[in-house]
Amino acid sequence: MNNAARIPQKLASTATEQLAKFGRDTPGIGLAVLSTTDGFEVATYKAERAVSAKMAAMGSSLQALSEAITREAGLKAARKLIIESDNGAVLALGINECKPAMSLVVVADKSASLGHLLWSAKLCCASVVRAVNGS
Amino acid sequence: MTARRLAITDVGEAAAHALRSIFDVLNGRTACRWELVGDPADADVVATSDFDTNSSRTHDARVRGKRVIAIVESTDARARVQTPYILMHPFRVMQVLSVLDEIADDLKHPELRIASNDGPNPWAFAESVRALSALSAPATWYRAQDRNGAEIIVTGNLHGCACEPQLFEQIRSGTTTLGALAPALVHSVPARYVRPPMTELLWHNAITASAALAPWLSARGSFRLVRWPDFGSIPSTRAQLQMVAALSRRACTPPELARATGASEPEIHRLLNALSLCGLLSVSEYTLADRSEAAAGTSVGGVIHALIGGLRRSLMRVS
Amino acid sequence: MTDMPELKLVFTGPMGAGKTTAIAAISDMAPVLTDVANSDRAAFDKDSTTVALDYGQLSLDDGTVVRLYGTPGQERFGFMRTILCRGAIGIILLLDGSRDDAISSLDDFLGGIRKLDPMPATVIGVGRCGSSDAPVLVRAKHHLQQLGLTLPMFRVDVRRREDVLLLVETLVCLLEAGAGPETMQ
Numbered sequence: 087m088n089n090a091a092r093i094p095q096k097l098a099s100t101a102t103e104q105l106a107k108f109g110r111d112t113p114g115i116g117l118a119v120l121s122t123t124d125g126f127e128v129a130t131y132k133a134e135r136a137v138s139a140k141m142a143a144m145g146s147s148l149q150a151l152s153e154a155i156t157r158e159a160g161l162k163a164a165r166k167l168i169i170e171s172d173n174g175a176v177l178a179l180g181i182n183e184c185k186p187a188m189s190l191v192v193v194a195d196k197s198a199s200l201g202h203l204l205w206s207a208k209l210c211c212a213s214v215v216r217a218v219n220g221s
Numbered sequence: 222m223t224a225r226r227l228a229i230t231d232v233g234e235a236a237a238h239a240l241r242s243i244f245d246v247l248n249g250r251t252a253c254r255w256e257l258v259g260d261p262a263d264a265d266v267v268a269t270s271d272f273d274t275n276s277s278r279t280h281d282a283r284v285r286g287k288r289v290i291a292i293v294e295s296t297d298a299r300a301r302v303q304t305p306y307i308l309m310h311p312f313r314v315m316q317v318l319s320v321l322d323e324i325a326d327d328l329k330h331p332e333l334r335i336a337s338n339d340g341p342n343p344w345a346f347a348e349s350v351r352a353l354s355a356l357s358a359p360a361t362w363y364r365a366q367d368r369n370g371a372e373i374i375v376t377g378n379l380h381g382c383a384c385e386p387q388l389f390e391q392i393r394s395g396t397t398t399l400g401a402l403a404p405a406l407v408h409s410v411p412a413r414y415v416r417p418p419m420t421e422l423l424w425h426n427a428i429t430a431s432a433a434l435a436p437w438l439s440a441r442g443s444f445r446l447v448r449w450p451d452f453g454s455i456p457s458t459r460a461q462l463q464m465v466a467a468l469s470r471r472a473c474t475p476p477e478l479a480r481a482t483g484a485s486e487p488e489i490h491r492l493l494n495a496l497s498l499c500g501l502l503s504v505s506e507y508t509l510a511d512r513s514e515a516a517a518g519t520s521v522g523g524v525i526h527a528l529i530g531g532l533r534r535s536l537m538r539v540s
Numbered sequence: 541m542t543d544m545p546e547l548k549l550v551f552t553g554p555m556g557a558g559k560t561t562a563i564a565a566i567s568d569m570a571p572v573l574t575d576v577a578n579s580d581r582a583a584f585d586k587d588s589t590t591v592a593l594d595y596g597q598l599s600l601d602d603g604t605v606v607r608l609y610g611t612p613g614q615e616r617f618g619f620m621r622t623i624l625c626r627g628a629i630g631i632i633l634l635l636d637g638s639r640d641d642a643i644s645s646l647d648d649f650l651g652g653i654r655k656l657d658p659m660p661a662t663v664i665g666v667g668r669c670g671s672s673d674a675p676v677l678v679r680a681k682h683h684l685q686q687l688g689l690t691l692p693m694f695r696v697d698v699r700r701r702e703d704v705l706l707l708v709e710t711l712v713c714l715l716e717a718g719a720g721p722e723t724m725q
Contacts, residue, residue, distance in 0.1 A: 451693065
């Protein structure tokens with residue numbers, strides 16, 4: 087899963103722990119995938135290999151498209167993308183405060199409260215940034 | 222019925238005997254009446270295996286306006302021949318009949334033939350390439366020259382060629398005419414020679430040779446593309462792209478190409494000549510099914526037509 | 541204008557083949573890019589990679605907009621190729637002739653294009669391959685022949701606008717000759 091050239095194993099392990107905490111503390115989380123901006127997985131929560139690889143790639147595409155449309159609209163940096171469906175939601179967040187920049191994709195069922203989900207995901211991203219920048 | 226005289230000279234005994242026997246069978250069935258004579262000086266046509274252009278006898282015959290039939294006994298020898306009339310032993314009766322009738326027709330207009338004998342044959346190189354490609358055991362190297370003696374050397378498998386840069390530029394621009402290929406002894410290729418890709422040499426040679434259709438192609442033929450030429454490596458015009466696109470979709474006759482693309486007859490001929498010499502063209506049987514397919518395929522919907530026109534105006538590629 | 545169908549051209553091919561460069565060469569406006577840092581330098585020695593799409597456009601004189609889409613090159617973004625190729629009237633497949641996997645890339649991408657129904661008109665441009673008799677071009681032509689495809693395949697340098705225009709012009713000629721989606725006829 088982890089490519090040491092992209093993220094050191096220690097950081098990947100820390101990120102996995104953070105995702106696990108996020109998943110435990112936030113009701114309704116189906117899966118979460120942390121990836122590089124070019125779509126390689128860094129850490130996952132409750133995602134099988136085949137699913138996590140796709141989510142990593144698609145999440146990075148969504149993040150890139152979000153940033154592109156934000157630029158074209160003359161707005162400042164895109165922060166998150168929310169896709170609501172009848173029975174759940176997909177959340178894609180950019181993590182640009184560390185190097186390498188990353189993306190977090192979260193899939194939640196309809197039992198998740200959107201507000202709680204967004205706040206919890208933000209905390210998760212902040213802890214990932216601290217782990218990367220602090221190393 | 223017109224009478225013509227044929228002399229058989231410097232031909233192997235078996236070939237000469239076979240030719241005389243076929244003559245006996247054919248006489249009365251040919252377009253004119255043929256008489257065998259002993260002295261080439263008395264003949265209208267000389268059949269000979271001594272077709273070396275440096276031979277005085279063959280040279281004399283040509284100078285006096287006599288037609289020469291080259292009698293060959295191998296495909297290697299055939300590749301070296303530069304006369305339009307060739308008979309290969311063992312002879313086929315219908316082949317002999319065809320050649321005799323063609324010469325008879327040709328002899329009706331002696332002034333035209335003599336005029337064309339004086340000038341270079343634009344297809345000499347191309348036809349020798351075609352003959353060479355049919356050989357099963359070619360020599361290692363072949364050489365062709367233009368009227369100034371500038372040479373181009375070609376490998377026997379037609380995979381490579383080399384010449385002075387200036388000659389290749391002249392070939393590209395069509396400002397020189399190459400003679401036929403002949404086997405050559407090449408110890409080394411001069412360092413100053415360029416080695417253009419063979420397909421580029423054949424393309425430029427054929428597309429500049431003549432505005433008329435090549436002698437091996439029929440104006441009544443229906444042609445289909447085997448493979449696209451690499452227009453990234455050779456120049457192209459819009460008309461050429463349009464014609465090749467049409468040929469890639471369905472078999473087309475020259476008039477159908479004209480209708481589909483608006484290209485002129487010389488443009489069509491030159492393109493077909495080049496595609497053919499490069500092995501990119503096949504001749505298909507023209508059937509009623511092809512005719513209706515061709516008719517159906519040439520109409521483009523009005524909306525897409527307008528879009529294509531607008532796109533073309535916007536892009537304005539130099540062509 | 542709302543009744544005019546869109547003319548959508550897609551530039552596809554493996555990473556590093558020049559899709560973004562090609563679109564930039566002919567787009568009226570600076571293309572929209574979704575390039576991010578390439579973290580897999582071992583596989584592809586490029587600073588950046590497209591992860592969603594490139595977008596450019598040509599405005600025709602009657603107000604019609606021709607949309608130019610570039611797909612990501614890497615296989616894990618294959619889903620984007622499927623999305624972007626939907627409804628495309630023409631595809632320009634670009635290959636990097638200097639790579640050892642050029643022919644397998646040709647095979648992979650053509651396989652995807654042939655699955656499109658209807659199959660769009662397709663032109664192939666091969667970059668970084670030296671002379672016109674380069675071995676990669678010979679092998680590529682042979683491969684097309686084995687697949688039974690008579691597609692235009694040209695040696696190009698997509699940094700040159702003329703070369704990109706040649707590819708688009710050829711696509712236009714194919715459309716005129718009746719190639720491409722019948723719904724557009």
